[in-house]
Amino acid sequence: MELLEKILSINSNYIVIGLLVFFFTMEQITSNPFSFKKRGGHLIQNMLFQIILVLLNISVVVLQVYLIEWLNERRIGLLFLVELPIWVKLILGVMLYDFTTYWIHIAAHKVPIMWRLHRVHHSDTSMDSSTTFRFHPLEMILVYEVGNVICAGVFGTDVLALGLYYFILNIFLFLEHSNLHYPNWLNKSLGLFFVTPDQHRVHHQQDQFYTDSNFADIFIIWDRIFGTYKTLPVEKMKYGLAEFEGTKKQGFLFLMISPFINIKRIKSDKT
Numbered sequence: 001m002e003l004l005e006k007i008l009s010i011n012s013n014y015i016v017i018g019l020l021v022f023f024f025t026m027e028q029i030t031s032n033p034f035s036f037k038k039r040g041g042h043l044i045q046n047m048l049f050q051i052i053l054v055l056l057n058i059s060v061v062v063l064q065v066y067l068i069e070w071l072n073e074r075r076i077g078l079l080f081l082v083e084l085p086i087w088v089k090l091i092l093g094v095m096l097y098d099f100t101t102y103w104i105h106i107a108a109h110k111v112p113i114m115w116r117l118h119r120v121h122h123s124d125t126s127m128d129s130s131t132t133f134r135f136h137p138l139e140m141i142l143v144y145e146v147g148n149v150i151c152a153g154v155f156g157t158d159v160l161a162l163g164l165y166y167f168i169l170n171i172f173l174f175l176e177h178s179n180l181h182y183p184n185w186l187n188k189s190l191g192l193f194f195v196t197p198d199q200h201r202v203h204h205q206q207d208q209f210y211t212d213s214n215f216a217d218i219f220i221i222w223d224r225i226f227g228t229y230k231t232l233p234v235e236k237m238k239y240g241l242a243e244f245e246g247t248k249k250q251g252f253l254f255l256m257i258s259p260f261i262n263i264k265r266i267k268s269d270k271t
Contacts, residue, residue: 001086008163013054016170023129023178032179033234036126046130048252049120053137057145064145068152068159077156093161094168095219100151102222104143105215114143116259122211123255125240127204128179132170136259165218172218176200195220202230206238208267242266 024043036042071077079089108118117139124131151157176197186196195216203214213230216222223229243266248254 004164005160008160008167012166012170015167016050019170019174020129020132023174023180027128027179031181033181034126034179034237034239036128036179039128042126042128043130045250045252046124046133049135049137049255050133052256053133053135053140056137057141060141060145064149065159067149068157068162071149071152072156072158075156076153078154079156089158090161090164093155093157094165096155096157097148097151097162097165098169098216098218099222100147100154101144102216102219104147105217106228108139108143109212109215114139117143119241119244119263120255120258122204123241123244123250123258124204125245125250127177127201127239129174129177131177132173134255136256138259169217176217191220193221194218198234199229199231201234201237201239202232204237204239205232206240206242208265211241 024039028039079092084092105118108114117136120136120139121131121134124134148162152162172195176195177200178197180197182197187198190196191199195214195218199214199220202210205211210230210232213228214220214223215228220229243263244250244258249258
């Protein structure tokens with residue numbers, strides 16, 4: 001447990017930068033399932049979202065940790081009703097943070113005001129490893145970080161589990177968004193329990209029938225259990241949202257103000 005705490009004490013920004021360098025480099029030196037141009041400009045545009053998030057999030061992260069610890073000190077949450085080994089509670093904590101995010105993610109697709117923020121992530125018509133950063137900062141802070149506190153209040157999850165959750169999540173997010181070839185056996189083995197890249201790619205398919213599926217980030221079992229799991233061959237996929245096609249609508253400044261603009265969703269037939 002001491003080793004785990006040391007690993008999780010590493011500045012998460014260093015981990016994220018390391019993952020970006022690795023996956024973005026792999027995208028340049030290996031063959032890709034999708035052919036995209038101007039990758040340097042695309043990378044810079046998406047990195048701006050992460051820079052803004054880091055700057056805005058300095059004090060918010062401290063508040064998030066304080067609130068979770070406050071709830072834990074008062075033994076609020078279902079996990080406090082039973083005595084569990086620390087490693088069991090840690091694993092359950094990671095799963096419960098992911099479970100909570102799964103339902104928040106569904107809400108982000110169903111609730112109009114939440115979709116205005118979340119569609120920034122789905123707007124990317126040329127998804128690659130840098131798409132991991134394309135989230136509107138307000139969504140990350142007001143939706144997902146608030147969701148972590150709610151998870152702690154309901155289930156009794158703690159900060160250590162949250163740290164491990166984000167450590168694992170960052171790895172999965174880069175795996176899922178990178179423009180790399182992955183072996184088919186992943187879907188039939190690890191894909192029974194964990195989210196694989198091909199499964200998450202379905203979630204970024206332009207057709208809303210598929211966009212509104214595969215909401216999980218780490219554990220695909222949530223989608224399998226609650227009936228939101230769909231499949232689609234990689235060769236039939238088209239990324240992004242039709243209403244965000246075009247150079248101007250892919251720009252950082254437009255995407256930052258897009259939640260405050262009425263943009264009608266363009267629906268298409270099932271693929």
